[in-house]
Amino acid sequence: MAHKKLKRFAEIATYPNVFQYPENIKGKWHTVFENQNPVVLELACGKGEYTIALAEKYPGQNFIGVDLKGNRLWKGATYALKKNLKNAVFLRTQIEMIAGYFDKDEVDEIWLTFPDPQLQISRAKKRLTFPRFLREYRKILKKDGVIHLKTDSPDLYNFTKEVIGWYGLNVASDIADVYAQTKIPEDLLIKTYYESLDISKSNKIFYLKFSLPENLKDDDKEFYRYLKEKYATYEKA
Ligand SMILES: C[S@@+](CC[C@H](N)C(=O)[O-])C[C@H]1O[C@@H](n2cnc3c(N)ncnc32)[C@H](O)[C@@H]1O
Incomplete structure (x- = not known):
């Protein structure tokens, strides 16, 4: 695997705003964000442009970018950390498994971006x-x-x-x-x-x-x- 990719994988493993195939998170996203604000998903987020831009625009909502590829998530997650953007996090998983990470009614909106x-x-x-x-x-x-x-x-x-x-x-x-x-x-x-x-x-x-x-x-x-x-x-x- 290319050096840059490996470096990014190692970095996101330490990021507090990246959740990789997390266990027991269903129903607990409000504790991650430390508020009860609405939760919006960006599925197939890639580098997370929508997650980031919407989080900056709507501080009263929480945004979760979801993608399989850690090296792409790295981009949005790194930006969110640098900007101290507390209402944007990333979930690395397969979208096929999305219902395993959220409770009934835990999500307010979904974006499917390209x-x-x-x-x-x-x-x-x-x-x-x-x-x-x-x-x-x-x-x-x-x-x-x-x-x-x-x-x-x-x-x-x-x-x-x-x-x-x-x-x-x-x-x-x-x-x-x-x-x-x-x-x-x-x-x-x-x-x-x-x-x-x-x-x-x-x-x-x-x-x-x-x-x-x-x-x-x-x-x-x-x-x-x-x-x-x-x-x-x-x-x-
Ligand atoms: C065409 S790209 C779009 C990325 C981004 N939304 C954009 O517009 O730049 C599609 C993205 O979907 C992700 N993806 C495709 N199938 C997926 C799946 N089943 N689960 C999670 N992510 C998936 C890919 O890793 C890729 O980053």
Whole structure:
């Protein structure tokens, strides 16, 4: 492993604001932050631009950046330590396991910032807005807690709209081209590392804000069959 990566891994192991696969933390985040303020997650946070920028902007809320990759978390965590930003911490784990780290209703909001679009239909179940993930979020998110998706991928945006329609999610905002808006919502102006890479070359940033019904049906097999039929042909074309 590269020297820089090893150094970062060694550093985050000593950081008080990085929790790596912690045990027995469920229901105890208020003791980490030493307050009862709302808790907001940034899933697939990478270097944690949203976690940091929102924590600076909203000192009355707590932010937790979640990612698998310790060397990426290092960046946001180092910044938060240097700035003594007490309302931003990082959780290193797999998002598949998120419900193991939070109690029911412990989370107020979730941001999904430029998650991998997993373009092939065979990988659709790995998309962070696939219903099996939404069901995990449902376990920890307050009743009307919102989920924000910001992406440069038209495929992930359209796929998420399919999920919204199929599973009856409640849409609060749907913007197909953020920077074409005359009045851009302020929180959407925060730029992440992947936004700057413009990998999808779509020249657009898409945004969806939605909440989940109390009971999210498990219609996944049927839904996946529908996706395969509709998009496999499209993939081959
Ligand atoms: C495309 S990057 C986006 C990073 C950041 N949000 C940005 O916009 O710059 C996707 C991130 O998701 C993380 N990731 C992907 N799948 C994950 C999973 N199952 N659990 C935790 N993190 C995951 C990757 O490590 C990576 O940092």
